[in-house]
Amino acid sequence: MNFRINKASIFIITSIILGVFTIFLSISKGSVKIPFNEVINILLHNENVQNSHKFIIINLRIPRTISAIMVGMSLSLCGAIFQTLFKNPLTEPYLLGISSGAALGVTIASVFNLFVFVNGIWGTFAFSFIFALLSAFIIFTLAGKNKSSLLILLLSGLAINFFFSALNSLLLYFNRDKLQNIIFWQMGSFTLSSYEKILYTSPIMIILIIILLSKSKELDVLLLSEDTAKSIGVNVKKQRIFILIITTLLTSICVGIAGTIGFIGLIIPHIVKLIFPLKHRIILPLSLYLGAIFTLFCDVIARLLITNTEIPIGIITALFGAPFFIYVLKKAKANIL
Amino acid sequence: MKKILFIFLFLLVSLNSVFSEGSKEEINISKTSTILDSYQREVKIPNNPKRIISLGPNITEIIGALNFDKLVGRTDFCDFPKQVLELDSIGNITNPNIEKIVELNPDLVIGSAHCPKDVLESITKLNIPAIALYDDNSIEGSNKLIEQIGKIINEDEKAISIIEENNKLIKSIIQKTKDLESKSAYYVVGFGSWGDFSCGGDTYIGKMFDLISADNIAKNVSGWNYSIEQLIEKDPDIIIISKYFDSKNQFINTYPYSTLKAVRENKVYEIDNNMLDRQGVRNAQGLLELAKIIYQDEF
Numbered sequence A: 001m002n003f004r005i006n007k008a009s010i011f012i013i014t015s016i017i018l019g020v021f022t023i024f025l026s027i028s029k030g031s032v033k034i035p036f037n038e039v040i041n042i043l044l045h046n047e048n049v050q051n052s053h054k055f056i057i058i059n060l061r062i063p064r065t066i067s068a069i070m071v072g073m074s075l076s077l078c079g080a081i082f083q084t085l086f087k088n089p090l091t092e093p094y095l096l097g098i099s100s101g102a103a104l105g106v107t108i109a110s111v112f113n114l115f116v117f118v119n120g121i122w123g124t125f126a127f128s129f130i131f132a133l134l135s136a137f138i139i140f141t142l143a144g145k146n147k148s149s150l151l152i153l154l155l156s157g158l159a160i161n162f163f164f165s166a167l168n169s170l171l172l173y174f175n176r177d178k179l180q181n182i183i184f185w186q187m188g189s190f191t192l193s194s195y196e197k198i199l200y201t202s203p204i205m206i207i208l209i210i211i212l213l214s215k216s217k218e219l220d221v222l223l224l225s226e227d228t229a230k231s232i233g234v235n236v237k238k239q240r241i242f243i244l245i246i247t248t249l250l251t252s253i254c255v256g257i258a259g260t261i262g263f264i265g266l267i268i269p270h271i272v273k274l275i276f277p278l279k280h281r282i283i284l285p286l287s288l289y290l291g292a293i294f295t296l297f298c299d300v301i302a303r304l305l306i307t308n309t310e311i312p313i314g315i316i317t318a319l320f321g322a323p324f325f326i327y328v329l330k331k332a333k334a335n336i337l
Numbered sequence B: 001m002k003k004i005l006f007i008f009l010f011l012l013v014s015l016n017s018v019f020s021e022g023s024k025e026e027i028n029i030s031k032t033s034t035i036l037d038s039y040q041r042e043v044k045i046p047n048n049p050k051r052i053i054s055l056g057p058n059i060t061e062i063i064g065a066l067n068f069d070k071l072v073g074r075t076d077f078c079d080f081p082k083q084v085l086e087l088d089s090i091g092n093i094t095n096p097n098i099e100k101i102v103e104l105n106p107d108l109v110i111g112s113a114h115c116p117k118d119v120l121e122s123i124t125k126l127n128i129p130a131i132a133l134y135d136d137n138s139i140e141g142s143n144k145l146i147e148q149i150g151k152i153i154n155e156d157e158k159a160i161s162i163i164e165e166n167n168k169l170i171k172s173i174i175q176k177t178k179d180l181e182s183k184s185a186y187y188v189v190g191f192g193s194w195g196d197f198s199c200g201g202d203t204y205i206g207k208m209f210d211l212i213s214a215d216n217i218a219k220n221v222s223g224w225n226y227s228i229e230q231l232i233e234k235d236p237d238i239i240i241i242s243k244y245f246d247s248k249n250q251f252i253n254t255y256p257y258s259t260l261k262a263v264r265e266n267k268v269y270e271i272d273n274n275m276l277d278r279q280g281v282r283n284a285q286g287l288l289e290l291a292k293i294i295y296q297d298e299f
Helices: A007-028 A036-044 A051-085 A098-111 A118-145 A150-174 A176-182 A195-213 A216-222 A226-232 A236-258 A264-275 A280-304 A313-336 B002-030 B057-070 B082-086 B098-103 B117-124 B139-152 B156-177 B204-211 B228-234 B247-252 B283-298
Strands: B032-036 B042-046 B052-054 B071-074 B108-111 B130-132 B184-187 B238-242 B268-271
Touching: A007 A036, A007 A051, A007 A280, A036 A051, A051 A195, A051 A216, A051 A236, A051 A264, A051 A280, A051 B228, A098 A118, A098 A150, A098 A236, A118 A150, A118 A236, A195 A236, A195 A280, A216 A226, A216 A236, A216 A280, A226 A236, A264 A280, A264 A313, A280 A313, B042 B130, B052 B057, B057 B071, B057 B082, B057 B108, B057 B139, B057 B156, B098 B117, B108 B117, B108 B139, B117 B130, B139 B156, B139 B204, B139 B283, B156 B204, B156 B283, B184 B204, B184 B228, B204 B283, B238 B247, B238 B283, B247 B268, B268 B283
Parallel strands: B052 B071, B052 B108, B108 B130, B184 B238, B238 B268
Antiparallel strands: B032 B042
């Protein structure tokens, strides 16, 4: 017998096991302790179960798990794509200030009661998209002129982050009565996930994800020099702007669902590229998958870290992400600064 | 003519100030005493302060009940008794506007447990005695605080009578609720995407529930942390929420709270949580409101 065990198959098997395990963990763990048997019973037979436990699993934990998967996939994918768009390893929606733009949009929508359409979901997303786009284009203009110098990009993102967060705080100061729901939400949380929200957002997210995945070839080309790209027949500028808009839209939907969660888009694509320094055809789907697992895992930690309470997931991802950021910065310094 | 009048007035004013200065000094000698505030700071304060700035809503309520006329300043958060709104505000609780405090020319500044020590220090350095006063978070603690403030602002008798009145009310509430059947209740301290907070058994609001033999679903947790999952599991008969900040409306319209039995059966009640939260003169009244919500018709 000759098993051909290579890096790829180990990686794939491990991540499948990890995925199944994390999903099960997310469904079975929370502040209310539900015994293993009962969880299985609720999921499979649906008999002899306590009604409240059934509700917690079916109507709280499962929607929460789905939301975390959707948002995790999207943010990780957006991070991978931003890194290519700006030819820069240290970008992701949060660090570029795009998430805080989106968050400002959400605050404006809720403070001025611009909850139009279905339960306010679309009103919120429209505003978060407009402001996310605004920050994306500020960044894009700045980065375009300086050929995405790492420093310029990071500092611009920082400035946009500060500016939009300040506007956000200012708005909340004037509207203290809305503070309760918004301010902490800016650290990101999946606590209030519901099937309704998932139903309205997931189809669009899936379509956007498919569009972005289909751009793998173009993204490969964008990494080449502009002349080479032209000779292959790719209109670099047009592609960059199109992909930027789709990515920003996806980011703003994520912010609308769960608030600003940072660093997922930084950590996951990096790990993927570390193991598979390949084409986007491979990098993007892997980032998608691992992004979902990582986010789900962080959400489980957020639920279990303190007994009887849940903390914002943004705290957990930042705790992992910020040291990782410094590590990448140290590595990248030699090449880019 | 005008000039003469002006000079005359000027003389009168300066004479007056000379005299009053003299008499003030005299008062200072005999009428200050040193006290130890709740931060264990030794501060020299006037025996009969007449211009007091309060740096805490609960302090404002206590002084308002003892002798309202002695208050000259309040914080943005002080809103009871109603007439305090006419007083100048010195800003927020933790970071008051010191220039405004000086402008109001107080002879005593009193802060609560939320007032940072260094704020008080910097006010005291400007020759304005500033102290912090607080006690245990409980009804007994509130009583002790009322008594202490009564002594400091020279209104001891009023303080004692308020405390006695409150104690009488509390006793009657305890007596009445002792044998009543309590519905299960959940007290909302915070809710939403950043987490759920309620009064655990060891918190002072949790102890108020115990006092009136009420069934607090959060009694088994310690502190204020709770979670939506536990709330759904316990699914209480009634829910009590702050009447401020549009809280009830937001609560009942947010999934998954909207699925709770109490929300479906329209058993979410608003309370003026300031009566419970602020360690002051209204705690007994707050306890009464709480009992009325929990026992409804029986009470």
